[in-house]
Amino acid sequence: MSWLTPDDDDEDGPYGEYADHRVRERPNPKANRPRTKRRPDHDDAVIGMVTGVDRGRYSVLVPAGADPADPTEREVVAARARELRRTPIVIGDRAQLVGDASGEEGTLARIVGIEERRTLLRRSADDSDQVERIMVANADQMFIVVAAANPEPRVRLVDRYLVAAYDAGIQPIICITKVDLADPEPFLAHFAALEVPVFRSAQGDEPLADIRAALAGKTSVFVGHSGVGKSTLINALVPEAGRATGHVNEVTGRGRHTSSSSVAFRAATPGNPAGDSGWVIDTPGVRSFGLGHVTSDGILRGFTDLAELIDRCPRGCTHQDDAPDCELDAAIADGRLDELGAMRVESLRRLLK
Numbered sequence: 001m002s003w004l005t006p007d008d009d010d011e012d013g014p015y016g017e018y019a020d021h022r023v024r025e026r027p028n029p030k031a032n033r034p035r036t037k038r039r040p041d042h043d044d045a046v047i048g049m050v051t052g053v054d055r056g057r058y059s060v061l062v063p064a065g066a067d068p069a070d071p072t073e074r075e076v077v078a079a080r081a082r083e084l085r086r087t088p089i090v091i092g093d094r095a096q097l098v099g100d101a102s103g104e105e106g107t108l109a110r111i112v113g114i115e116e117r118r119t120l121l122r123r124s125a126d127d128s129d130q131v132e133r134i135m136v137a138n139a140d141q142m143f144i145v146v147a148a149a150n151p152e153p154r155v156r157l158v159d160r161y162l163v164a165a166y167d168a169g170i171q172p173i174i175c176i177t178k179v180d181l182a183d184p185e186p187f188l189a190h191f192a193a194l195e196v197p198v199f200r201s202a203q204g205d206e207p208l209a210d211i212r213a214a215l216a217g218k219t220s221v222f223v224g225h226s227g228v229g230k231s232t233l234i235n236a237l238v239p240e241a242g243r244a245t246g247h248v249n250e251v252t253g254r255g256r257h258t259s260s261s262s263v264a265f266r267a268a269t270p271g272n273p274a275g276d277s278g279w280v281i282d283t284p285g286v287r288s289f290g291l292g293h294v295t296s297d298g299i300l301r302g303f304t305d306l307a308e309l310i311d312r313c314p315r316g317c318t319h320q321d322d323a324p325d326c327e328l329d330a331a332i333a334d335g336r337l338d339e340l341g342a343m344r345v346e347s348l349r350r351l352l353k
């Protein structure tokens with residue numbers, strides 16, 4: 001599958017805001033969550049969440065109660081400290097702020113460190129490139145937005161998002177839009193065994209209450225190919241987001257790509273037991289993921305139910321159809337895996353390809 005380059009209105013060059021965020025160390029598949037040490041000399045730092053990045057300026061939301069000196073919630077504009085020049089800072093990061101963190105007009109705080117990340121969504125430029133770029137930190141779930149038609153859904157594209165989510169330790173959720181245009185079920189059947197939650201959406205009949213319940217108390221990153229209706233959905237969930245919606249080109253089936261940097265919005269989810277709001281992170285400019293950095297271990301993270309079997313595979317087993325003595329085949333043959341289990345193995349093998 002071809003890697004589609006993001007739009008680059010950004011000063012940073014071909015990868016927009018991500019160019020600056022190359023992780024320069026050798027990728028280490030075992031350490032999916034790179035540790036960033038807290039700086040002991042900044043113990044008095046105030047912690048806030050990075051919600052936007054624009055030309056070297058970070059918007060950081062300091063939640064109510066995070067700062068004993070000023071318990072109000074506020075948005076602070078910050079620059080990164082010199083010593084963090086090479087440290088990637090992305091949307092969702094918990095940033096340690098020093099200096100003027102009042103958030104008052106004209107003030108500028110300094111980011112002196114990044115808290116350890118719970119999850120980390122990454123991509124590489126293309127599948128042969130092992131240099132990873134980090135995209136979003138601390139997301140709990142990934143909404144994979146795909147249209148039932150116009151543009152035509154592609155299994156392989158959703159597979160790739162799934163791989164990226166599993167590798168990141170993020171729960172994937174499929175949101176299929178435009179179900180007014182085509183029956184989504186044949187397409188969704190490809191993912192049935194994965195037991196990924198699915199939302200079905202039609203224009204003017206979006207399952208907003210159900211989606212809000214899923215968003216409550218969590219951080220959700222929205223991904224999807226241009227034109228699938230991601231902006232339409234985000235605008236419905238976060239009216240003040242004002243995401244530009246494009247029009248699908250009748251010939252190519254592609255949308256117009258209108259914005260270029262990721263941004264976090266707070267979605268109101270009133271009355272939900274999990275919380276009265278949730279974070280929605282839009283990732284425009286990213287239509288696909290290079291998966292060069294992903295190892296099979298990363299993918300297997302999404303298949304904990306098969307882990308015990310896989311542990312019994314011969315060393316170096318690829319777990320593919322043609323792998324000699326793969327325990328997954330043995331388990332299907334002797335009934336330790338039922339029909340659903342066998343379908344999950346099939347899905348796993350598709351993702352491992």
Ligand SMILES: Nc1nc2c(ncn2[C@@H]2O[C@H](COP(=O)(O)OP(=O)(O)OP(=O)(O)O)[C@@H](O)[C@H]2O)c(=O)[nH]1
Nearest residue numbers: 178202203226227228229230231232245246255256
């Ligand atoms: N029929 C139908 N059209 C929809 C639906 N959702 C969105 N659209 C239309 O599809 C087009 C593309 O929607 P957008 O929300 O701009 O899509 P996007 O995924 O944000 O695309 P980019 O802005 O290019 O990233 C718009 O003309 C929408 O009105 C839907 O459920 N049904």
Ligand SMILES: [Zn+2]
Nearest residue numbers: 313317319326
């Ligand atoms: Zn195996």
